[in-house]
Amino acid sequence: MAEQSSSLTAPVAQSELNGLLSLLEGCGISRCAQLITDFRIADALGDAPATVAEVAAKAGVNAEALLRVMRYAVTFGVFEDAGSGRFRHTTRSRLLRSDHPQSLQGYVRLVGPTWPLFEQLDHSLKTGRPAVEALAAGGVWEWLSAHPHLAKVFDEAMTSKSRGDVAALLTAYDFSQYRSFADIGGGQGHLLRAVLDNVPDATGTLFDQPIVVDSVRDRLGNRMSAVGGDFFKDALPRAEAYLLMQVIHDWDDEHAVSILRQVRSAAPPRGKVLLIEVLLPQPPQPGSESAQPTWPAFLDFAMLAWSVGQERTRGTYEKLLAASGWRLERVVPTGGFQSILEATQM
Ligand SMILES: C[S@@+](CC[C@H](N)C(=O)[O-])C[C@H]1O[C@@H](n2cnc3c(N)ncnc32)[C@H](O)[C@@H]1O
Incomplete structure (x- = not known):
């Protein structure tokens, strides 16, 4: 963003503060995508919308924790809230499946170990x-x-x-x-x-x-x-x-x-x-x-x-x-x- 103010220490708009805070969550986004990949959450969600409990049971993870992971993932376009406590796939979440021809699972797996x-x-x-x-x-x-x-x-x-x-x-x-x-x-x-x-x-x-x-x-x-x-x-x-x-x-x-x-x-x-x-x-x-x-x-x-x-x-x-x-x-x-x-x- 181009600097608007003539003083380096003048107050800035809340939207700019929020914008910078949002950028700091980059590591959270990477980690969330990595969890979805490592625990094959996208594989556990089929073509039809499913509840978190159903996905958690398939993936073998804790349902309450998974709800928080998936809810966050929705904010960056991985999964979509389908209403009534269910989630459905998006184009991005499909790319985290292992059976997608352009699957990015392998690339996402690089994030944590490196x-x-x-x-x-x-x-x-x-x-x-x-x-x-x-x-x-x-x-x-x-x-x-x-x-x-x-x-x-x-x-x-x-x-x-x-x-x-x-x-x-x-x-x-x-x-x-x-x-x-x-x-x-x-x-x-x-x-x-x-x-x-x-x-x-x-x-x-x-x-x-x-x-x-x-x-x-x-x-x-x-x-x-x-x-x-x-x-x-x-x-x-x-x-x-x-x-x-x-x-x-x-x-x-x-x-x-x-x-x-x-x-x-x-x-x-x-x-x-x-x-x-x-x-x-x-x-x-x-x-x-x-x-x-x-x-x-x-x-x-x-x-x-x-x-x-x-x-x-x-x-x-x-x-x-x-x-x-x-x-x-x-x-x-x-x-x-x-x-x-x-x-x-x-
Ligand atoms: C960033 S990877 C790119 C791999 C591939 N071209 C691609 O884009 O997916 C760089 C590649 O260079 C290879 N490489 C590094 N040093 C090398 C060397 N001295 N001689 C031959 N290959 C080397 C690595 O093993 C690795 O496969």
Whole structure:
């Protein structure tokens, strides 16, 4: 909100006080969504409206406590009060079911176990370094590999988050112009699998850390292969199109350029790179914050906790690409928060 008063300490409207208080409940919203996910509350509510007692009995939880959880969830659009003490599903609550094709359960599950990173953000503010380094000097990948249960939650969160993203990507971009793909830092291969399903005569190679790739070797299918390695050191697979979804945002400029150069060395002369990233608005527009979506700025804030990475503007990605031998040709919006930055070789 633009400042209205000429004095820094003059009284402000009650609505502004209320607005700030409401923002502070962000952690409550996250925790509430996580409880609904962990206890499969959305799974316990069927197509027809049901009482809290019925949902509680199915989920095996305390009905009085559940009433308070669901009543709060209604305030942010998860469930709806159907009257007579019953609740019904909304579009948002359906996304917290395990059987929804775009289920966000896996992503919501990341919130609790990774909260310790947010607790360390004072370390970031004092030092400018990622919060995760207060827990693991080697950063997020070291932290995750030291805690295999967290690594599993993380990989499943990436897969879960991508379900919605991938549907939007497939609609926004014509992947059928390529015959071969390499998904670098592709996690469990969810993007590559979806692209190959859409381009039936293409093949693809998933490249990620050995521990990640090994966890999906039995789910590859006949047109997809997998290579475990380190994208800073190891040779990358050759392909017409390189997919890097939310990989560059994990790294500072120096590491980002190093990954993009590795891709450049592996690519054939007409090979393309497709960065799939959330873009910060460009240029920064003073006073226009209410019109901007909050998610890109939130992700950028979260990256301060998670890694040396950050979210970037289109212009910053263009510079990183140029420094690694790639020319940004176009940016394709997807309708979601992600954009596709398509680059060719210089
Ligand atoms: C934020 S995740 C993105 C996963 C996937 N592209 C997506 O969007 O769902 C970053 C990925 O980079 C991988 N990664 C991190 N460091 C790596 C390295 N040195 N070599 C190969 N992969 C790495 C991680 O294992 C992880 O799967």
